[in-house]
Amino acid sequence: MSHVQSEDPIRNASKRWLNQRAVDALRYPVPGSWLQPMGDTWINLASGYPFPNTVPGREFAAAMSHLVDIEGDRPFQYAGSPTSNDLTEWVADRMRKSRLMRQEDALLMTQGSIQGLDLLCRVTLDSESVVITQGPTYMEALEIFHNYTSHVVALPCDRPDRDFNEMLTTYLTSRTDTHPIKLLYLGSSFQNPTGLVMSWEMRQAMVTLAMQYNFLIVEDGAYDALYFGTPIPPIKTLDTRGFVVYLGTLSKTIAPGLRVGWATGPSPLLDAMARWKKDLGNPVISGITRQYLHSINYDARLDLLREQYRDRAHLAHEALTHFMPPDVLWDAPLGGFYIWLRYPDRIESTDLLDKARSLGVSYVPGQYFYPFAAAPHTQKLRICFSYETPPRMEEGIRRLARAFEQTLGTPHL
Amino acid sequence: MSHVQSEDPIRNASKRWLNQRAVDALRYPVPGSWLQPMGDTWINLASGYPFPNTVPGREFAAAMSHLVDIEGDRPFQYAGSPTSNDLTEWVADRMRKSRLMRQEDALLMTQGSIQGLDLLCRVTLDSESVVITQGPTYMEALEIFHNYTSHVVALPCDRPDRDFNEMLTTYLTSRTDTHPIKLLYLGSSFQNPTGLVMSWEMRQAMVTLAMQYNFLIVEDGAYDALYFGTPIPPIKTLDTRGFVVYLGTLSKTIAPGLRVGWATGPSPLLDAMARWKKDLGNPVISGITRQYLHSINYDARLDLLREQYRDRAHLAHEALTHFMPPDVLWDAPLGGFYIWLRYPDRIESTDLLDKARSLGVSYVPGQYFYPFAAAPHTQKLRICFSYETPPRMEEGIRRLARAFEQTLGTPHL
Numbered sequence: 086m087s088h089v090q091s092e093d094p095i096r097n098a099s100k101r102w103l104n105q106r107a108v109d110a111l112r113y114p115v116p117g118s119w120l121q122p123m124g125d126t127w128i129n130l131a132s133g134y135p136f137p138n139t140v141p142g143r144e145f146a147a148a149m150s151h152l153v154d155i156e157g158d159r160p161f162q163y164a165g166s167p168t169s170n171d172l173t174e175w176v177a178d179r180m181r182k183s184r185l186m187r188q189e190d191a192l193l194m195t196q197g198s199i200q201g202l203d204l205l206c207r208v209t210l211d212s213e214s215v216v217i218t219q220g221p222t223y224m225e226a227l228e229i230f231h232n233y234t235s236h237v238v239a240l241p242c243d244r245p246d247r248d249f250n251e252m253l254t255t256y257l258t259s260r261t262d263t264h265p266i267k268l269l270y271l272g273s274s275f276q277n278p279t280g281l282v283m284s285w286e287m288r289q290a291m292v293t294l295a296m297q298y299n300f301l302i303v304e305d306g307a308y309d310a311l312y313f314g315t316p317i318p319p320i321k322t323l324d325t326r327g328f329v330v331y332l333g334t335l336s337k338t339i340a341p342g343l344r345v346g347w348a349t350g351p352s353p354l355l356d357a358m359a360r361w362k363k364d365l366g367n368p369v370i371s372g373i374t375r376q377y378l379h380s381i382n383y384d385a386r387l388d389l390l391r392e393q394y395r396d397r398a399h400l401a402h403e404a405l406t407h408f409m410p411p412d413v414l415w416d417a418p419l420g421g422f423y424i425w426l427r428y429p430d431r432i433e434s435t436d437l438l439d440k441a442r443s444l445g446v447s448y449v450p451g452q453y454f455y456p457f458a459a460a461p462h463t464q465k466l467r468i469c470f471s472y473e474t475p476p477r478m479e480e481g482i483r484r485l486a487r488a489f490e491q492t493l494g495t496p497h498l
Numbered sequence: 499m500s501h502v503q504s505e506d507p508i509r510n511a512s513k514r515w516l517n518q519r520a521v522d523a524l525r526y527p528v529p530g531s532w533l534q535p536m537g538d539t540w541i542n543l544a545s546g547y548p549f550p551n552t553v554p555g556r557e558f559a560a561a562m563s564h565l566v567d568i569e570g571d572r573p574f575q576y577a578g579s580p581t582s583n584d585l586t587e588w589v590a591d592r593m594r595k596s597r598l599m600r601q602e603d604a605l606l607m608t609q610g611s612i613q614g615l616d617l618l619c620r621v622t623l624d625s626e627s628v629v630i631t632q633g634p635t636y637m638e639a640l641e642i643f644h645n646y647t648s649h650v651v652a653l654p655c656d657r658p659d660r661d662f663n664e665m666l667t668t669y670l671t672s673r674t675d676t677h678p679i680k681l682l683y684l685g686s687s688f689q690n691p692t693g694l695v696m697s698w699e700m701r702q703a704m705v706t707l708a709m710q711y712n713f714l715i716v717e718d719g720a721y722d723a724l725y726f727g728t729p730i731p732p733i734k735t736l737d738t739r740g741f742v743v744y745l746g747t748l749s750k751t752i753a754p755g756l757r758v759g760w761a762t763g764p765s766p767l768l769d770a771m772a773r774w775k776k777d778l779g780n781p782v783i784s785g786i787t788r789q790y791l792h793s794i795n796y797d798a799r800l801d802l803l804r805e806q807y808r809d810r811a812h813l814a815h816e817a818l819t820h821f822m823p824p825d826v827l828w829d830a831p832l833g834g835f836y837i838w839l840r841y842p843d844r845i846e847s848t849d850l851l852d853k854a855r856s857l858g859v860s861y862v863p864g865q866y867f868y869p870f871a872a873a874p875h876t877q878k879l880r881i882c883f884s885y886e887t888p889p890r891m892e893e894g895i896r897r898l899a900r901a902f903e904q905t906l907g908t909p910h911l
Contacts, residue, residue, distance in 0.1 A: 101648065101712075102622050102680060102714055103766075103767070104621060104624045104627075106624075107620070107621035107622070107770045110773050110774075111773075116773055132576065132577070134611050137571035138693060140570075140571035140574045142570060142571055142573075143563075143566055145782075146563040146565075146566045147573075149558065150556075151561065152559075153559050157553075158548075158553035158555055159755070160755055161553045161753035161755040162545075162547045162548075163546075163547065163749075163754045163755065164533075164545070165755060194774070196778070196779055199778060200777040202778060203776035208516050208520035209517055211517045212684055225776070228773075228776070230777075232773060273774070292892060298859045299514075301542035336576075340574035340575070341575060342574040342575055342576065342578060342782045344777060344779070353516075354516070360523050360641075360645060361520075361531055363606075363612055363615075363616035363617070363641070363645075364777075365609070365612060365638070365757065365758060366757070367609070367755075367780070367783075368754075368755035369558075369753070369755045369757075370783060372755075402885070432770070470754075471532075484650055
């Protein structure tokens, strides 16, 4: 977006054309407002980006060249080429093999998994609908929910004393609100931003509650493949009755800039979503991506990624252990990209952020992972161990520790 | 979409989760149902595809390779690279120079121009809104409007006796319907499917009527650059008060499979649209496209394309003149990709389609360019002169002429 802001009559005239929902959505902060400006010298512990060395740029360039050799203009036309259209089959095959797609399910390819979430909201929500999320949860998902409804309920998932399962059961059995619950959005493995993993029992409980209270579970599987130990099957694999939609993506295992994602779930829902997907797909990218996948062993790639991110997670955990003041807490990551830090009340969040910035390190403040209405003054933050080189990551953690110490006023070392 | 249709309880359960608008949208035919199955031996006069030789596949592969050399992983990450982000500035610059973007306007990059139309509908329409279109009009646009409202009014734009201007004025002054008119969607130059061009006076009248009746004009400029004579400036250039949104695209001048489009118009509207664009853009494609544009002279490319399509249009017109029965009518194309054929009532549309298929030529039957509710039994069809090689196009037109003759029952030659 590039534009000139103005409060002139034209602006008012244009607003007149907006429908009620669009006007309501304007109450929320501008999308992406949680993005921090970054200098080139800053160490980026904020962005959930794959490690640059794992992004197969050259392989994609080679794949594109090869694709043009064998298919000419076809991937560049509306309907795509055999190769570009085969990406759907490649995904469907993997989904079926992982029991993430039942006989009765459909698959819809989307622009990143986030578009799948938007389309699902499009066909299920209205302004009276309740959406339940984990608190904290993925900020882009929150921006989407805020577009459709103001009834976004975030139930704590990072409390040491009560687990999400218990919070959810209490909420469902004791709520007095009569608005219909439509969706429960969650990450079951290495959730963004906490990195938490739901137990097998908790996953079973989610499906049982969904059937009992008749809501749909939206399981965001973005980090599922990036486990460091033994993975637990996604909630979707437990669903026999069509109460779960699963969102998948190549963003974390190949590259986010491709915008290759998908949704699997009950055909009637996915059919309805497909009607609202009005962008005519992405034939060129689908073609290059499928061609690239022909040239590699994707499972071997995943093994390698797991190894690399496991090492990086270990390094981050070690650095945190070494540098952080004793009252900053976190869990050793079991997979994914993130570590969620909790710190004491006496540290002022905005002071910490200012200090970190002045020391040249970025992170995402915890408040952005909660619904706007909740606007909690959280003593939490997310760091990402996926993007920076190991030495820079270590230095970033050292700087962040120094920011904590200077904000606490009690030097640690 | 790949799925198993079933009418079991799961299907019904899933439908229960759909909101009212999603259920309403299910009444309309499945998107893309106007696409005809095609054998490889068929001559394709149906698809609005650029001529394969003009699609710069190799140049794009080279651009991608170069992009990776200079920017590494950056175009593959969420935020994109300097090159990928500069595509917006390249478009903005062209829009400003063509007076398609005022000081008070914003620019939003979209997945093809069609996503811009969808987003505009998203923020302006509700189920009571009236959308006015030309009749016939672009079928994908109709599918979008049907998603949002059942009040889609198509006013004839191809009547020999009364022009669209007159039809619109009559409609506006005499309507008894009290639903609010929100949008007038139109192509002013080489409209899909008729190829018609609005006069300068008619364009001025559109803006005057929009201001008088307080609706927004959505001008689809997909074919604007592909003029064969002297172009008339788009309606958007006449708009000083923010009553026009202009949709642009590289689909016809580079390749549709890229999905590079944009919308320009009043900032408040475009800001609202940006909030609902939940796919995080398209950094890889934007990067390759901008890199490709660095390597060519785009204006020289447009000159070349105009020359090529002018020749093809001329050839199509000659072939039609030579082969068609005398009561099949059309206008010589002034630009764009299409010719709109009108034929007499005594030819049954479905018979003609069957006959054309059996002779191995495809076109798009006229009915698909009208709102579903209207479902007219049109004696019209669209052929496309952009895609097939000249000899195959000529042969396709010969086959179509034969289909007419055999359906008429009176051989022409």
